[in-house]
Amino acid sequence: MNAKRATVYKPYRGIVPPLITPLTEEETLDMEALGNLIEHCIQAGVHGVFTMGSSGEAMEVTTEVWLETIKETLRIVGGRIPVFCGVIDSCTSRVLERIRMAEDVGAEHIVVVPPFYLNVSSQDEIIRHFEMICSKTTLKVVAYNIPQMTHANILPETIKKIAEFDNLVMYKDSSSDWEQFQRNLFLLEGSKISLFNGAEELCAPAMIFGADGCVPGLANFFPELFVSMYDAALREDIQEVYRYQKQIWELRKVLFVGSSWMSAMKYLGFLYGYGIGKVSTPVEPLTLKEKEELYCMLLKAHDQYGVKIPELQRGIIV
Template structure:
């Protein structure tokens, strides 16, 4: 494939109004914020973007906004988190019409996990029927695709161009990188281990920390690329408390609170996500201050 995905690809929040309607204008502002910093790509409607909760209509609205604001400057990857091949393809065809560059697709996860051959064919059919490049989103802990199966999909399905490795922590990522699949790239989503992920050979990251503190993550990526490991480690130690502060069952609304502390508009969260508590907000503030992030 000619699509060049690499480097820092923040997965954006999905901004909603108080009455739970999509807010494309707020998303466009976030897109512009990241583009002005120099990110290498953008991802929408993934886990950070409440992808498991958004309707097809919401997904299309957010994709249209992201594509329009990006205007071809960097690739736009749209996430789909559904539980049947048919539904993924239904979403995928509608989203493809907006002009996104690729789809990020989880395995199905409720209630059962397909076997290896079925998993390969799942991604093959999605790629064939949507006509878009696919990034495997390997995140569901109870339906984690083994590293050997991921490598097989990357090597056997031409339009599957990469994997975002989130579940299984650094060990699954290490196994994938050791297998060195020739058919696609391996991106890390192990937020507390971004720096060692790059050292192991990850070709970029698509993870929540990138959305909250993109400046730090871009600086770290550049530091690793030029071999400045003292700076990369220093940035790791700034990023880690930020990740600890946003990590939790209500992660997406914590992220939106972290954006608000910086004067950015991530919109409202969706029900039934637990609202951010005062203690959580103060932990977010403290982590951002410690990381030298400018607050509003």
Template sequence: MASNAPAPGTDDPLGIHGVVPPTVTAFHDDETVDYEATAAHARFVVEGGAHGVFPLGTNGEFALLSGEERDRVVRAVVEEVGDDVPVIAGVGAPSTRRTVARAEAAADAGADGIVVVTPFYYPLDGAGAVEHYRRVCDAVDLPTYVYHIPSKTGNSLALDTVAELAEIPGLVGVKDSSKDVPWLGQAIDDHPALTFLSGSDSLLFPGLEVGCAGMVSAVANAFPELVVDLFEAYDAGDEDRAQELQSQVYDVRSALKRGPYMAGVKAALSLQGFDAGPLRSPLRRMDAADEAALELELRELGLLDG
């Protein structure tokens, strides 16, 4: 458990902390889900030192999967690594009914907790958000974490709404990808009973500094040891080393952003011999030129063998 790193919230029975990668969903060439490879990727990050896994986040392409596919992904990941680390499954959807259905399926699959992105597409006010999360928490007896990513959902949570959410039994944490550090710092200060997770690779070290107990890192999907080393250096009190590693994460993050949106992680995995297949359309893989440039950058950073 953490020593120098911030502690998880006192309301969080899972004590989520450290590095929790948002694991990928692997596909066959025809874009059908490869459940075996999806589970193998969860094993890959756990063997790299991850403290938990978060299937069906943004990197898991959850919005492009059917309900049945999502349920099977959760089950596959739980069966592979659920005895080793906490599995907190993404269950969010635009409607409350669909979110509850996915939450119930995740509970049946044995997930340890659920991550609920704010409903998206339609505008949502504070009262609607509170009612949404209350109904989800009433439906399942699982620790529930809010996923706050207004750049993708179009819906941000005001601090007074977070205060109301914190009163819902079963709601135990927030994964914040807003990149709004003042918002995050104040939310952490106001709610010590909640666990906060930094949701951007640009804010791993800064997130720890303002009170996040852990980090949901896309870089950790491809290079888990790098991000685990950052967290463990910080936890051991070596903040200078943690800052150095954050600088390296910035370089890796920039390299992974080459080419189409979100293509970098699967390309980097492929360069390490792990085939997670294509992204599901309309997302797409890097072309050969971009992948060659990525390989060169990652070799220069010392992250590829040979």
């Protein structure tokens, strides 16, 4: 990994799965499934978990489920690793409301995106948003860039300014823009904040170039794979990093099965024993044909790379 970035101590590094939120048929929280998921990730050696992000259906679940999920995640983790709690909302005042609620149940780290719905096109508005949030809370703040969802892109020059706020500790860039991510790396060289990549397809190059970690959705189901790649990057074993990234590239194809990547994620959760696969309304679950297609992709990854796949104990794909 990049030697210059490595000389700056960063308390936040490694693999941080953005947890799915297992739901019941009534779209309440499946606490047992959430506990099983978190324990599996921790046993695999992940360095933190991110609850109530995009993979957690943060903007689809009710406020009650959102808060209960944060509370239960904190309880289950019990301080063993950092828990990054999404307080995603459309404007500064609503985010501040969520921050107060999250703080009341014990959150120490919060994840914030730029304002959305109303089109925020000015970088000054994004800076003002984070400035107000950082000044109104003592919690540790993570800036989260996901322009494909918010339609507001945090430019590298902007995150460099935001990084100066005292309690801004981490930046997660899920833009999937490699050119922009490189600029982040260069502009944040020597910065106090940790830089994380949020796109599976860029995990390997990001870590080789000196990113502090990754937040990959597939780490819900294959945490050992991502932790192994991170460890290989620390050893500067480029061949091993390349080998793991090939497996990730193959597995990533499952996210394009069906009309929504969330439906694929939830079916993976079902296959690996983390709930019934319920997706928030009105998103449709995978069809039987799509489920068969996804499972065949897992079989291929197993045959090619030895990826662990679940046995269909029920005898059929449901």
